[in-house]
Each structure stands twice: as C-alpha cells, then as structure tokens.
Amino acid sequence: MKLAIYGYGNLGRGVECATAKAPDAELIGIFTRRDPASVKPHCDIPVYPAKDILSYRDSIDVLIICGGSATDLPGMTPALAKDFNVLDSFDTHASIPEHFARVDQAAEESGHIALISAGWDPGMFSLNRLYANAILPDGADYTFWGRGVSQGHSDAIRRIPGVKDARQYTVPVPEALARVRAGENPTLSVREKHTRECYVVLEEGADPAKIEREIKTMPHYFDEYDTTVNFISEEELLRDHRGIPHGGEVIRTGKTGWNGENSHVIEYSLKLDSNPEFTASVLVAFARAIYKMRARGVTGCKTVFDVAPADLSPLSPEELRKKLL
Amino acid sequence: MKLAIYGYGNLGRGVECATAKAPDAELIGIFTRRDPASVKPHCDIPVYPAKDILSYRDSIDVLIICGGSATDLPGMTPALAKDFNVLDSFDTHASIPEHFARVDQAAEESGHIALISAGWDPGMFSLNRLYANAILPDGADYTFWGRGVSQGHSDAIRRIPGVKDARQYTVPVPEALARVRAGENPTLSVREKHTRECYVVLEEGADPAKIEREIKTMPHYFDEYDTTVNFISEEELLRDHRGIPHGGEVIRTGKTGWNGENSHVIEYSLKLDSNPEFTASVLVAFARAIYKMRARGVTGCKTVFDVAPADLSPLSPEELRKKLL
Numbered sequence: 111m112k113l114a115i116y117g118y119g120n121l122g123r124g125v126e127c128a129t130a131k132a133p134d135a136e137l138i139g140i141f142t143r144r145d146p147a148s149v150k151p152h153c154d155i156p157v158y159p160a161k162d163i164l165s166y167r168d169s170i171d172v173l174i175i176c177g178g179s180a181t182d183l184p185g186m187t188p189a190l191a192k193d194f195n196v197l198d199s200f201d202t203h204a205s206i207p208e209h210f211a212r213v214d215q216a217a218e219e220s221g222h223i224a225l226i227s228a229g230w231d232p233g234m235f236s237l238n239r240l241y242a243n244a245i246l247p248d249g250a251d252y253t254f255w256g257r258g259v260s261q262g263h264s265d266a267i268r269r270i271p272g273v274k275d276a277r278q279y280t281v282p283v284p285e286a287l288a289r290v291r292a293g294e295n296p297t298l299s300v301r302e303k304h305t306r307e308c309y310v311v312l313e314e315g316a317d318p319a320k321i322e323r324e325i326k327t328m329p330h331y332f333d334e335y336d337t338t339v340n341f342i343s344e345e346e347l348l349r350d351h352r353g354i355p356h357g358g359e360v361i362r363t364g365k366t367g368w369n370g371e372n373s374h375v376i377e378y379s380l381k382l383d384s385n386p387e388f389t390a391s392v393l394v395a396f397a398r399a400i401y402k403m404r405a406r407g408v409t410g411c412k413t414v415f416d417v418a419p420a421d422l423s424p425l426s427p428e429e430l431r432k433k434l435l
Numbered sequence: 436m437k438l439a440i441y442g443y444g445n446l447g448r449g450v451e452c453a454t455a456k457a458p459d460a461e462l463i464g465i466f467t468r469r470d471p472a473s474v475k476p477h478c479d480i481p482v483y484p485a486k487d488i489l490s491y492r493d494s495i496d497v498l499i500i501c502g503g504s505a506t507d508l509p510g511m512t513p514a515l516a517k518d519f520n521v522l523d524s525f526d527t528h529a530s531i532p533e534h535f536a537r538v539d540q541a542a543e544e545s546g547h548i549a550l551i552s553a554g555w556d557p558g559m560f561s562l563n564r565l566y567a568n569a570i571l572p573d574g575a576d577y578t579f580w581g582r583g584v585s586q587g588h589s590d591a592i593r594r595i596p597g598v599k600d601a602r603q604y605t606v607p608v609p610e611a612l613a614r615v616r617a618g619e620n621p622t623l624s625v626r627e628k629h630t631r632e633c634y635v636v637l638e639e640g641a642d643p644a645k646i647e648r649e650i651k652t653m654p655h656y657f658d659e660y661d662t663t664v665n666f667i668s669e670e671e672l673l674r675d676h677r678g679i680p681h682g683g684e685v686i687r688t689g690k691t692g693w694n695g696e697n698s699h700v701i702e703y704s705l706k707l708d709s710n711p712e713f714t715a716s717v718l719v720a721f722a723r724a725i726y727k728m729r730a731r732g733v734t735g736c737k738t739v740f741d742v743a744p745a746d747l748s749p750l751s752p753e754e755l756r757k758k759l760l
Contacts, residue, residue: 127693131572152693206760207753227760234566236760237744238703241559243759244720244747245713247456293706366716368452368477372708378563379704381618383697388570391691395569415755419562420740422569428532430740434568435531435552435561 111401112169113394116141116160116190117176118149120354121199124390125174126152132394134424138169167193171404172397174198176390184209191216191224191411195404197397199229199389206232206413214411223404224411228396229389230380231255235360237414238378242362246374249364252290254303256280258356258385266331267308270324272316275344277351279307282358293363293373306337309351311344356385395422436726437494438719440465441485441515442501443474445679446524449715450499451477457719459749463494492518496729497722499523509534516541516549516736520729522722524554524714531557539736548729549736553721554714555705556580560685562739563703567687571699574689577615579628581605583681583710591656592633595649597641600669602676604632607683618688618698631662634676636669681710720747 113129115122118140129137130153139156142149146157158166163173173194177183179202187198191213200209206227217224227233231253239251260280267276286303289296308325312318322339326332342350357380366372382388399421400412420427425434438454440447443465454462455478464481467474471482483491488498498519502508504527512523516538525534531552542549552558556578564576585605592601611628614621633650637643647664651657667675682705691697707713724746725737745755 124691127691130693131691133572203760207757210756232760234570234701237566239759240744240748240755241562244723244744244749245559245716247458247749366449366452366456366709366712372712374708374713375704375706376559377702377704377706379700379702381700381702383699384691387691387697388699391570398569413756413760415745415752415760416743418741418743419565419569423565424569424572427740430565431535431738432532434564435528435557435738435740 111171111398112136112138113397114139114141114166114170114173115176116163116173116186117182118142118144118151118157119176120386121390121393122176123152124384124387125176125393126155127387128391128394131391132398132424134398135394139166163190164193170194171401172197174393174397184212187224187226188212188216191222192220193222195222195400196224197228197393197400198224198226199233199393200227201229201232203232210411210413218410221409223400223409225396225400225413225417226411227413228393230382230392231358233389233392233414234380235358235378238360238376239362240415242360242364242376246362246364246366246376248366248370249362249374250295252298252361252363253358254282254287254290254361255358256282256304256356258358258382259351259354261354263306263308263331266328267310267325270321272313272321273310274313275311275347277309277347279309281305281307287359290361290363291375291377293375295363300334301336304335306332306335308337308339309342309347310339311347312341353383354385355383356388357381398422398424436496436723437461437463438722439463439491439495439498440501441488441498441511442507443467443469443476443482444501445711446715446718447501448477449709449712450501450718451480452712453716453719456716457723457749459723460719464491488515489518495519496726497522499718499722509537512549512551513537513541516547517545518547520547520725521549522553522718522725523549523551524558524718525552526554526557528557535736535738543735546734548725548734550721550725550738550742551736552738553718555707555717556683558714558717558739559705560683560703563685563701564687565740567685567689567701571687571689571691571701573691573695574687574699575620577623577628577686577688578683579607579612579615579686580683581607581629581681583683583707584676584679586679588631588633588656591653592635592650595646597638597646598635599638600636600672602634602672604634606630606632612684615686615688616700616702618700620688625659626661629660631657631660633662633664634667634672635664636672637666678708679710680708681713682706723747723749 175198263278359379399417500523588603684704
C-alpha cells in the first residue's frame with residue numbers, strides 16, 4: 111500500500127518511522143503547509159507543498175493526516191476525504207460525533223473510506239472500554255492517564271506571560287489505582303484520580319509566586335487538581351524533560367453470578383517512551399486496515415470500533431489463526 | 436436474539452447467567468445428552484434431549500456449544516454447524532487450524548455462520564496478541580497464566596491411583612513478570628515463567644511419597660515445572676479450594692524510533708473469580724456479534740479476529756462513538 115503523510119510535526123515524523131517498519135507499506139511523499147525546502151525527512155522521501163496534493167490523487171492509497179485536533183483536523187479531514195482515503199487521530203472526545211458526521215458525508219459522497227480518532231485514547235483505550243463493556247455489562251469503567259507529558263497542559267502554561275518554557279506531567283494517584291484494581295468500585299472525583307506536576311522555566315524578572323498562582327487556579331486545566339509547580343532552569347528542562355513519555359490504564363471491574371458473587375478485573379495498560387511514535391504506530395496499522403476494507407468496497411467514515419482486528423495485521427488469516435489465536 | 440445452550444456443565448451454567456444479563460438476548464432452551472429430568476437450570480428454562488435439537492432448527496438464532504475441547508467439540512461443532520449458527524470455546528491451540536477447516540466447510544455448505552475458540556485464551560488474549568503485534572512489529576510477546584486453577588492439570592492428578600481429589604494452581608513467577616514489565620525482553624524457559632501448586636486429597640492407605648513423585652515427574656504436565664505438592668483433607672479442599680479463579684497477562688514489549696531508542700510496554704491483564712462465568716460472558720458477547728454478522732449475510736467459520744468490536748455491543752454505533760470512543 112502506498113501511504114502519504116499530511117503534516118510533518120512529531121506525529122508525522124513518527125509515521126515516517128512506523129511506515130519504514132511495516133513490511134507492506136511504501137511512503138510516497140510528505141505534504142506540508144510550510145516551505146517544502148525547510149522540511150527535512152529522516153529518509154529520502156519527497157516533500158511537496160500541501161496545496162499541490164490533488165496532483166497526487168492517483169498515487170496515494172491512504173493519506174495519514176497528522177494535524178492538530180483543535181484547529182487543523184475539523185477542516186482538513188472532511189476536505190481531504192473528498193479525494194483520498196484518509197486517517198486521522200482526532201482526539202477531542204466531545205466533538206467526535208460532529209467530526210464523524212462531516213467526514214462521513216465527504217467520504218460517502220466521493221466513494222472513499224476514512225477512519226477518525228485512531229491512536230491510543232481515543233483508539234486502543236476506546237477499544238478496551240468497548241470489549242470490557244460488552245463482556246461485563248454489570249460493572250464500572252476507570253481510565254487513568256500517565257505518568258506522562260500532556261501537550262495541552264504544557265502549552266497552557268507556556269501561554270502565561272513570564273513563562274519561557276514548561277512541561278506538565280499528568281500522574282495517576284497510586285491509592286486510587288490500587289482501590290480500582292482491588293475491585294472496590296470506588297466513586298472517585300477528578301482530584302482523587304490524578305495529580306499534575308509542572309516544570310516551569312521563567313523569563314528573566316518574572317514573579318514565581320504570581321505564576322504559580324496563575325497555573326494552580328487556571329480553569330479546566332488545573333483548578334480541579336492538586337498541582338505542584340517546580341521552577342527549573344532551561345538547561346534542566348532540556349536535560350531532564352526532553353522525552354514525550356505517556357501511558358495509562360483502562361480498567362473495568364464487573365460482577366457475574368446470580369447474586370453478583372464473582373468479581374472480575376480487566377485491565378489494559380500502556381507504558382510509552384514516546385507518545386507520538388506509539389500513536390503513529392497505531393495509525394499505520396489502521397491505515398493497513400482501511401486499505402484492505404476499501405479494496406473490499408467499503409466506503410464512508412469508520413472508527414476503530416468498525417475494524418475487524420485481522421485487517422490490522424500484515425499476516426494472512428491462516429497465519430494469524432496458527433500463530434496468535 | 437434467541438440463544439440456546441448445548442451442554443450444561445460449568446460453562447453452560449455460566450452462559451445461562453450471562454444471557455440473563457444481556458438486554459437483547461433470550462434463552463430458549465438447554466440441550467443435554469444426559470436425562471433432561473436430571474438437569475436443573477437456575478431459571479425456568481426448558482431442558483431438551485440433545486438428540487431432538489433438529490426440531491428446534493427455526494427457533495434458535497445462535498447455538499452456544501458448551502462441550503469439552505478434547506472429545507466433544509471436534510465432532511459437535513462441525514455437525515451442528517450444518518443446521519445452526521454456532522459458537523464454541525475450542526481451546527486446543529495446536530488443533531485450531533484443523534477444527535477451523537472442518538467447521539468452515541460445514542457452515543459454508545449450509546449457509547450458516549460459526550465462531551470457534553471464543554473465551555479468554557484463546558479469545559481475549561489472542562486479540563491482544565494481534566493488536567499489539569500489529570502496532571509494534573519490532574517486539575516480543577509474553578503470556579502468563581494464573582494464579583488460577585487448571586482443570587486439565589487437576590484432572591491429570593485425579594487420574595493417579597490413590598488420589599481422591601485434587602486442585603492444581605498455575606502460578607506466574609513474580610521475578611519473570613517483573614523483568615518482562617520492565618522491558619528487559621528476557622528469554623524465559625518454561626520453568627522460569629510458571630510454577631505449579633497442587634492440593635491433593637489421598638485415598639485411605641495411599642503412599643504420599645510415591646504420589647508426590649508421580650505428580651512431579653508426569654511428562655508434559657509437570658516434569659518441566661517447579662511443582663509443590665500439598666496433601667490436605669477433603670474438608671480443607673472443599674472449604675479452601677471451591678472456586679475456579681483464573682487470569683493472567685498478555686504483554687508485548689517493543690521498540691520504535693530509527694535506532695529502536697524508544698521502548699513501549701502493552702499489557703492486558705485479567706483477574707477472574709470464576710473462569711467459566713467469565714468465559715461464558717465472552718461467549719454471549721460473540722454470540723451477539725455473529726447474530727448481527729449473519730443478518731448482514733456473512734457465512735462460514737470466523738474467529739475473534741474477524742469480528743469488528745462494535746458488533747459485540749448492544750449499543751448503536753452512534754452511542755458507542757459518543758460514550759466509549
């Protein structure tokens with residue numbers, strides 16, 4: 111299958127690398143809204159201006175759109191679904207139904223297939239919520255994130271005047287995780303589930319007490335959490351907080367038996383050194399799936415819920431049954 | 436959907452209970468090879484002789500076959516797939532390709548759908564092996580089982596002359612599990628991954644030293660493991676070892692990045708109070724899926740790899756995207 115990347119940030123770079131590890135994929139080009147001369151892929155892959163993409167309509171099987179959910183994908187994915195089979199990692203959970211409707215219309219009208227919201231949450235975590243709910247209808251769901259870097263929260267701190275750079279870690283509360291794993295079915299507030307750890311580099315002359323207050327009281331981002339703020343030097347930030355690790359757990363606890371006498375715990379856990387490289391690896395697997403589905407005549411917008419797992423693998427159904435079942 | 440149970444042991448009883456918790460399923464009957472008068476369902480469900488099942492051809496949407504993998508299912512599932520949409524939990528991993536071929540032929544010829552090897556291993560563990568392999572092609576797989584009761588190993592001990600009853604627990608070695616979770620990618624022998632704990636009730640006059648030696652040296656079952664044998668009274672066995680707990684972990688560790696510089700750990704873990712009730716819950720979810728697939732015209736033998744996750748849920752695609760994605 112011939113893949114192309116639309117947008118070459120951290121995620122696009124991850125897709126380039128994940129494609130190189132896929133035995134059945136070829137990366138035919140990278141499309142960018144920047145000056146193509148300023149974009150340097152790791153391998154010898156051509157870089158084209160985004161505006162020229164329609165000229166490559168017949169040479170791309172699946173276009174992987176690596177834009178941001180806030181401003182890029184809501185417009186990009188439906189527009190590109192008119193001419194390409196597309197895949198994105200749209201992750202604004204509350205807006206998924208609306209995004210789905212727009213992409214579905216564009217893909218159905220033009221006879222393409224699209225898959226939105228691939229990655230790990232939404233994505234692998236969603237799949238595990240669905241499987242566990244289908245198996246244990248009488249139960250409760252818990253999702254924990256971290257320990258890992260939240261780009262959104264790091265960006266929110268960086269926007270405060272006087273902040274030069276920042277990194278924010280989302281951290282699950284160990285006691286909450288232990289209670290859930292023990293099958294206690296606790297009701298947990300936002301504050302009881304996660305804490306937030308901030309590492310902040312100040313501009314010269316900035317007031318640390320004022321900035322710490324601004325962070326801790328920031329609505330939606332920090333006000334509902336126990337937040338710690340650490341001021342560090344730019345050298346420390348670059349040395350100790352370079353990576354983009356993340357991960358988390360999806361846990362469902364449920365009961366079976368006529369009197370609910372038997373308890374079960376289903377847990378899916380990820381520990382990721384690189385959030386964008388893992389997300390990119392998920393994207394490439396789902397690109398393979400929609401390529402196969404399109405070849406069988408499927409059109410319209412899909413999500414991870416609509417993909418039979420066998421379609422994600424380069425192995426044949428016979429090999430899968432023999433080796434992995 | 437109208438379900439029926441074929442075989443009413445621990446698993447069949449679990450299916451009866453799981454069906455009662457499914458909002459969209461009705462259990463129309465239980466079929467048994469025993470005298471129907473001797474079978475007492477928990478609810479007011481009719482019990483029929485297995486030999487009469489063809490008379491109920493038109494009133495069963497999916498027949499859940501609750502037989503054993505060693506002698507029942509290899510014959511039963513292909514035979515019943517000629518007249519019914521069927522589902523089984525065939526778990527002899529090495530014989531799956533052969534079982535699949537027989538069931539597929541019967542189902543295709545008669546225009547039915549069948550799904551084999553549903554449960555947790557094979558089943559949910561297989562799915563997690565597949566997803567993790569598709570995402571991280573450069574990695575290693577580990578499956579740990581337990582702590583839980585192995586019926587096969589318990590039966591093997593019970594067949595030794597002088598043994599009145601027995602329960603065998605499979606136990607993962609904590610150090611091995613810790614090394615895998617830390618991403619060390621260790622090569623582990625059979626002995627290094629699991630130990631076996633046996634609780635044995637002797638017949639009067641039996642020789643404990645001889646029986647302990649027979650257990651520990653039993654080929655395939657115990658000779659490759661570190662095994663401990665505890666002799667207990669029948670009262671202790673009935674009091675402390677009544678349950679059928681099980682569980683385990685499927686872990687894949689893999690690398691991304693141009694130099695494999697980033698490590699990732701994907702772990703799926705189950706802690707089950709009742710192995711048969713959990714397996715039954717998985718079966719009922721997959722019964723729903725094949726019912727929906729058959730309604731769309733799908734025929735032939737399938738496995739968990741061929742089922743789009745959305746088909747497992749009683750929720751609509753819209754609800755799933757809104758609530759679980």
